[in-house]
Amino acid sequence: LSLNVGLSGLSNRRGFMILATGLLKFARRAHHPLCLLYIDMDCLKQINDTFGHAEGDLALTHFVRMLTETFRDSDVIGRMGGDEFVILTIDATKKDIATIQARLQGKLDEYNLQSVRGYVLSFSLGIVQVDLNSTYGIDTVLTQADAVMYEQKRLKKGNPANNPRPVS
Numbered sequence: 001l002s003l004n005v006g007l008s009g010l011s012n013r014r015g016f017m018i019l020a021t022g023l024l025k026f027a028r029r030a031h032h033p034l035c036l037l038y039i040d041m042d043c044l045k046q047i048n049d050t051f052g053h054a055e056g057d058l059a060l061t062h063f064v065r066m067l068t069e070t071f072r073d074s075d076v077i078g079r080m081g082g083d084e085f086v087i088l089t090i091d092a093t094k095k096d097i098a099t100i101q102a103r104l105q106g107k108l109d110e111y112n113l114q115s116v117r118g119y120v121l122s123f124s125l126g127i128v129q130v131d132l133n134s135t136y137g138i139d140t141v142l143t144q145a146d147a148v149m150y151e152q153k154r155l156k157k158g159n160p161a162n163n164p165r166p167v168s
Contacts, residue, residue, distance in 0.1 A: 016078025
């Protein structure tokens with residue numbers, strides 16, 4: 001059984017669940033704070049439909065590179081499928097997460113300024129601080145972070161200025 005996604009090189013859902021479950025158990029035992037980030041790469045379907053799947057694969061590759069450059073080796077990064085990614089961070093405070101989020105946004109902004117691909121990359125993000133005193137498994141934490149991310153996505157769609165779109 002495969003634990004990695006070929007195109008991205010990241011853990012797939014199965015691989016992420018195995019690694020994240022182990023990290024959650026360790027964090028609970030050692031009392032280290034954990035945070036789960038659920039990221040949806042905006043507009044991948046639109047890129048695929050407008051520019052073709054090869055271009056969509058290239059956009060995914062660039063996005064994954066930015067993720068791996070942003071997060072630490074000790075963080076568990078997984079591709080849940082399609083355009084959805086999750087990162088489980090250990091020993092990251094709310095301030096650290098804000099810094100990480102700003103660093104990822106900065107990498108995307110820099111990419112978008114230099115890109116001549118005809119589209120911009122953006123993301124929606126859901127963040128959940130893991131309650132180490134709970135008995136929740138990683139699947140419950142994923143569901144919580146996914147709900148937060150979809151709420152952000154819904155709010156972005158309600159504001160036309162935030163909607164990702166092809167560049168003319």
